Amino acid sequence: MQTLSRQSREHADIRALYHDLQHAPQQHLAEARQLLRNHLQQTAAHLAELPNNPAHLEAHILRNNARTASAYRDYLLSRKQGQPRRYFSNRAHALYFLRNVAATKLVDGAWLYGVLGDWHDPRRHDLVRTYLEELGDGEPDQNHVLMYKQLLANQDIQHLESLPTDRFIQGTLQLALGHLASEFLPEVIGYNLGYEQLPLHLMITTYELAELGIDPHYFRLHITIDNASSGHAHRAARAVLDNLPGNEQQTFYHRVRQGFQLNALGSSSTDVINAFNLDKELYRVLEDKARAARHMHSDFCRIDGRTINEWLDTNGRIPALLDALQRHGWVHRHQDPSGSRFWRLIQGNRAPMFGVFSAYELQLLHDWIAGEWQCKQTSRLAGRRSPSGNGLDPLVAASHKEQEVKLQKKLHAMPEQQRTQHLIELMAPARHFTPEGLAATRLFSRQIRQPPDSAQFSVSRINTR
DSSP states (O other), X not given: OHHHHHHHHHHHHHHHHHHHHXXXXXXXXXXXXXXXXXXXXXXXXXXXXXXXXXXGHHHHHHHHHHHHHHHHHHHHHHHHTTOOOSSOSSHHHHHHHHXXXXXXXXXXXXXXXXXXXXXTOGGGHHHHHHHHHHTGGGOTTTOHHHHHHHHHHHTTOOOOXXXXXXXXXXXXXXXXXXXXXXXXXXHHHHHHHHHTSOOHHHHHHHHHHHHTTOOOHHHHHHHXXXXXXXXXXXXXXXXXXXXXXXXXXXXXXXXXXXXXXXXGSSOOHHHHHHHOOHHHHHHHHHHHHHHHHTTOSOSSOEETTEEHHHHHTSTTOHHHHHHHHHHTTSOOTTSOGGGOHHHHHHSSTTSTTTTSXXXXXXXXXXXXXXXXXOOHHHHTSSSOOOOSSOOOOHHHHHTHHHHHHHHHHHHHTSOHHHHHHHHHHHTSTTTTTSHHHHHHHHHHHHHHHSOOSSSSOOGGGOOOO
């Protein structure tokens, strides 16, 4: 009973720890350490299927990559032969996926943050370069977290408060590894090796998002940069060999394999995809909406003898209300939603209920009404279309020079031994996508390409472009 209670408490604390490790990490390192130890125990009995000899890792990765490519070729052939999408039944399903994996995507690369302090050590070179590329080398249109934030904003799904707790497990593990890299270096290297592999689900997701009119650039970029020939997957394998110690190599490699297996914990992308149920998600959204909308409707309209306020006054009535809307002709399922009176009340800037529902909520309602009538064109009507490319905030891009000049002045005023640490602090998972964090990343990236003789950064050698 005590074990169950402890596990339940740890599970409930994941969401809080996820936020704490971003905004006050030094105050929560003990909790992060315990989290990693507990989850590493879970992997002990299920070590990653990696070659026993780390020298064979690169060949192993290339074989896996070839299998993924072959499976994707089979998928494309099946689509050409008329098979439906494998992952996303409709556009609402795709948006559900993007929202439910957001807690992980919004800390992309965080597991490598702790290696920045070893930037001058050639054994860490591949790990440092991978982290900097996750940060887009400070360019806002290449910073992975900024890209995902913009994707969420474009689709109006950036509010994550109601996500299930298990959606935060992977992101919290990544943050814990990043802030405790000096203690868990083999696990960081192993996690990096696992995360940077090219999975089939990434390729299919990219294809089907584009098919549904959702910008797949974030996912497409990960296909290209994670390649096994020269990309992050190749670097990840090389980092294992570069960091093997002279003694106790098997112990080190065992820990690498445990770190690799951490990728299997929590909800995977395919778990999230398979968890989608249109009816249940719609009920959840409408129940949340009902709590805010109770007693805000007039009593002129009655459905099945109840006013709208009465329908919304008690939890659990949403399914019955939707049934009543269908019986009384307010909703015509499996037809063009524009033919339903209820849809005309909520869709369009002159609709009586304009603004009540977010773009995601409208998409859920649209796809629920449309049902079997759905086709590519109609599946896109309710959602906000993504612009071509990522179209990041032009104010961010315009502040490049100004931010770098400000940061250089601040660095000049600091003792030399503090300059590097200040840049690294600005490149933390919760800060690197800010204007100052982007500027720090650009300065850091340019400096390590031409490192000074010492292990300290020379401000005089950090020049703006």
